Amino acid sequence: MYRRLIVPGALAASLMLAIPASADGYSPGAPGIGDPYYPAYGNGGYDVSHYDLRLKYQPKTDLLEGTATILATTTQDLSRFDLDFGLKVSEVRVNGIRASFATSGDEELEITPAAGLPKGTPITIVVRYSGKPSDVKLFGFTSWARTPDGAVAANEPESAAWWFPSNDHPRDKATYDVSVAVPDGTQAISNGVLTSTTSQLGWTRYNWRSDKPQATYLATLAIGRFDITTGTTANGLPVVNAYSKDLDPATKDAARASVERTSEAVEFLEGVFGPYPFNAVGGYVPNVSAGFALETQTRPFYSPKFFTKGSNVSVIVHELAHQWYGDNVSVHNWADIWLNEGFASYAEWLWSEKEGEGTAQELADYVYAQHPADDPFWTVAPGDPGAAHQFDDAVYDRGAMALQALRNAVGDDDFFAILKGWQKEHAYGNAQVGDFVKYAERVSGKPLADLFDTWLYQPSRPASPAAEALGFKAARSVPQPRSWPAIARAHSGSRI
Incomplete structure (x- = not known):
């Protein structure tokens, strides 16, 4: 997990200066989608519907060769547009005709088609490229991890720019076909369903399809030698789990004892959030040194570090909960991160409640008691934490405490109706924190703005009387729930 700080005002001003007016009425798309935390993320002027990625990767040299075919529709009269990308490009075509291109900044690929593109025009963009992703640093870091036998692309808030060109922001979701050729004996894992494999002249090609809208940071690629288990859920959903062959044996056993409970966890979460929204499920544990887990759509990424001290189903529940909160309903801006992390964390508390290892209320009381009023923990506002604190414990x-406060305020019937109804209302789309507040008020019939302001936006500990009024114990000492060590172990890396 990497965080990079950008000064919004200064960068936004520079981006505006980079967009000259066009004499014929057509104008360039903005080189940023308008996210206050990350002004350079994403682009304006078009909306992507599908990515078709045809790749070839050599693990020994880290050479990636690719052809990306992007289907999109213009949202303005467009003279030029950007894609976010870091590798070397050799050719770009727009609607079959060669387009000129240039690069600027860390990851802007500026494309000028042969003629202007009217608003509402379907366009096909083909980008041919190659390079060694591990040699590429964007904004001073890399999201491409080499492994002893391959590589992994997984990170938040971005990882796409190291392996395919895109409109790199959650607001522009699309479907994916990912086809990857690797040397025989090596496997390639991505999102969705494995539709076919073919072998020719020492190379095996794996073809993956993710048929529901997916944010760019949720696209993943893992190449290496894996032990793979397959199956189906009770509802017939295909399950694919993978573990690097060279993991420490004890770690691999603990990982399997955790990840292989994916179907059980999905069944539980369907009772909380509603029907699972995608065409496949699973998880993978590559041999990487990274310390985080990530909700890559349909196939979460788990660092082996989560399992070095034994099994940990809590982190599995967390990342699977994101399939609803974060993947199905995605953030509108990165400031809305609570809609991802607060809910996935609360899912861990609900799992604890189901397992008889501590109720959600007991966990909320314990966390509240662990952080006195002068603890910097309370200075981070989950409803708008800032880019520098986007993945802080708070x-x-x-x-999660905010959700327990909501549950206590509206009662279980309305609370769980809110969790499920929200998914239907915003399925495969994006939303903001304010949208959730209004939705919760509509379902419950209660004014909730003050509650959310207290728990999500005030840079201070909710006062004891207010907390006690919502069912929290304000005592200095609260017994530790049995599930807390497993939940806390997820903090030793990061649950993102």
Whole structure:
């Protein structure tokens, strides 16, 4: 997990200066989609519907060769547009005709088609490229991890720019076909369903399809030698789990004892959030040194570090909960991260409640008691934490406390109706924190703005009387729930 700080005002001003007016009425698309935390993320002027990625990767040299075919529709009269990308491009075509291109900044690929593109025009963009992703640093870091036998692309808030060109922001979701050729004996894992494999001249090609809208940071690629288990859920959903062959044996056993409970966890979460929204499920544990887990759509990524001290189903529940909160309903801006992390963390608390290892209320009381009023924990506002604190513990744990406060305020019937109804109302789309507040008020019939302001936006500990009024114990000492060590172990890396 990497965080990079951008000064919004200064960068936004520079981006505006980079967009000259066009004499014929057509104008360039903005080189940023308008996210206050990350002004350079994403682009304006078009909306992507599908990515078709045809790749070839050599693990020994880290050479990636690719052809990306992008289907999109213009949203303005467009003279030029950007894609976010870091590798070397050799050719770009727009609607079959060669387009000129240039690069600027860290990841802007500026494309000028042969003629202007009217608003509402379907366009096909083909980008041919190659390079060694591990040699590429964007904004001073890399999201491409080499492994002893391959590589992994997984990170938040971005990882796409190291392996395919895109409109790199959650607001522009699309479907994916990912086809990857690797040397025989090596496997390639991505999102969705494995539709076919073919072998020719020492190379095996794996073809993956993700048929529901997916944010760019949720696209993943793992190449290496894996032990793979397959199956189906009770509802017939295909399950694919993978573990690097060279993991420490004890770690691999603990990982399997955790990840292989994916179907059980999905069944539980369907009772909380409603029907699972995608065409496949599973998880993978590659041999990487990274310390985080990530909700890559249909196939979460788990660092082996989560399992070095034994099994941990809590982190599995967390990442699977994101399939609803974060993947199905995605953030509108990165400031809305509570809609991802608060809910996935609360899912861990609900799992604890189901397992008889501590109720959600007991966990909320314990977290509240662990952080006195002068603890900096309370200065982070989960509803708008800022880019520098987007993945701080408060976003997760104070964010989960906010949901317990909501549950206590509206009662279980309305609370769980809100969790499920929200998914239907915003399925495969994006939303903001304010949208959730209004939705909760509509379902419950209660004014909730003050509650959310207290728990999500005030840079201070909710006062004891207010907390006690919502069912929290304000005692200095609260017994530790049995599930807390497993939940806390997820903090040793990061649950993102």
